[in-house]
Amino acid sequence: MTTEHVKPCVLLTSNQYKPNIGGIENSLYHLAQEYLLLGYEVVIVASDLNPENKELPEVEIEEGVTIYRYCFGRSRGLGRVLKQTYNAVKLYKKVLQRHSPVLTICRFHFNVLYLKALKYKNIVYLVPGVVANETKASYRANDNKLLKLKGHLSFFLHKTVQRMAFNSADKLFVFSENMQQQIRNINRSKAMNICKPGVSLSRFSLVTQTEKSQLKKELGLPEQSKAFLCIGRFVKAKGFDTAIEALKLLNDNNASLWLLGEGAEEAELRALSERLNVSDRVIFLGRQSCPENYYKAADFFIMSSTYEPLGQTILEALSSGLPIIGAKSSSNVVTATSEILEPSNNILVDEYSASAFARGMTSLMALPETQYAQLQYENRELAEQKFSWRVLAKELAGDF
Template identity: 30%
Template sequence: MIRILHCVNDMHRAGLETMLMNYYRKIDKTKIQFDFLTHRPYRSDYDDEIESLGGKIYYAPRLYPQNYPAYFKWMKKFFEEHPEYQIVHSHIDTMSYLPLLAAKKAGVPIRIAHSHNTSLDKDFKYLLKQYFRLRINSVCTHRLACGEEAGKFLFENREFKVIPNAIDAEKFYFNEELRCKKRKELGLEDKFVVGHVGRLSYQKNHKFLIEIFNELLKKEPDSILLLVGVGEKEEELKRQVKSLNIEDKVNFLGNRSDVNELYQAMDVFVMPSFFEGIPVVGVEAQFANLPCIFSDKVPEEVKFTDNCVFLPLSKGLDSWVNDVFEVYDNCRLKQSNSFKDSIYNIEYSHTLLENVYLELNKDIL
């Protein structure tokens, strides 16, 4: 059996983590086992399930610049104690430079960098991330990406392979009965429901989303905004909602294990991100037959239904509000299996990643 060491920040319920779990559940575990090296000192949402599937979880020091000496010392010891890891697969974009550098120093033969985004968060590590981006090709032996634009961003002119951000599509198919049940549970029976799923962070541009929704309320007062997720911008966004006096119209739902059901309660999905790779939530929303409005910073590779509109962030609030209603008026269709063979359906795509590992293992042998 091949044991793959996946390097992540943590395994909470977020886009790439959910994508990894989708593959992990489906992959042939008689041949391949996933283990996880996280960079947070706590257990995460998926840890119990990982362990139930036979996976192991390790907790490395956080990737703060002041921690780098201690981090590399920890990683050196880790690889000395775990020679079984001959394939390391890192998912933290430009920051993958650090675990992959440690793996290279330890003599790990297969080191995979996986690109999940098309830009960088502008945080205190921004300049370091730019440097790591320039250096990533010097420490990886193989390159994967969630989409063409994400691959070009991280690897520039180097060759890479696309592995779709696939999901368990059947969990998200539109279901009228479940929709009625969920809307009743949330008190939304007579409401127009705008939804968003994503980390409350700079990247997702929730401030603009709330501004859009505030304008939308002027045309449709019986509207509700559902925000699913947590993040560092939560308190700032709650203050914005309070300043607009729409606290009774915006529901912060936090992290949820019933996201597939929450899509059923929505009428339209809005995602005005500053940048994205291939957003898993955009895939999920389409399988739920939700009308979707994405910013033009979301790669159009995500689109596989006709219920998608891409709008420039430079467009005014009126344009965004008008398109919310226009795409909604096109109507949510009754569930169809016409896209069951989409590359974003895990039933179709899980063998793509499985075959990558099996081929790489031949090189080791």
């Protein structure tokens, strides 16, 4: 029996949520808080998948938001897909009966199909990335034929399901013109809306040079070093190997590179820094629950990704007032970095190479104190003016 609610309900859903740390999880949290302030009841549905395999509660209330989790399944291959599908559909049925959402915002392609099959209304697919391009960018060659075959089958499955999700959603939203074009190459008929994500302006904020030095000391990091920060999963698409090579070419012992994150490429990145004799200046920070402290402590930010639909980290860097270096879009660089940073006084290199990044890093380090402070202010102002969670929440709700 459906329970009556005074407030209309918004459902936010993906395959993962907290305690996972990432752009999608971050967007669900902030959108949830904005919809609460707009007077909605808010429900989040995700799997219980998490990096430490902790047992998570099936339902809990956190900061006014009801969070439901379905069992992701611990088996492998097709068995896991079938198990998580069964568990997800069962939970979505329960949520539909209990809460009757008037708007559903989904960030994972499989879940769009589950919602459509259960006749949810007003399904908005806020696309996190195009599977075909993201998977190619992150692809790692594997000599094991069986593993390679499994990888190709998984890629085909996800690519096919996402194509179906594009057609099934009532509305599609993307974060950049670049991403819109990627989907146009797959589906020319579906209408799309371009929106911008938000950033937590209170969490990611400006600090003075004195405060930076103090933060470095508190975090156990070199106080006098000029720190370039990279944040993300350690996968090929993030280009952290290029950042390490650029640090080597920079040839300045006063410069250091901070890599915040974890992932499959960590051993290779560590080996690269050893091979290039820069391991003493490449600092692996691991996975951090409070990345804002490292943005505040760092001096510059490097966006080295070759594939990034928009990139929450670049918005956090802007909000923190960090001068940024990134690469312009090209056949090898499929990102929204150019869209975000043009026009500005940050550095966009014309070619994607370690030498180009090294030249950009040299330019940033040579900024006089007054120009550095001005760029800090300009970046913060850009974040304040263009990237608001409240605006995004209203755009996604639209006429619904």
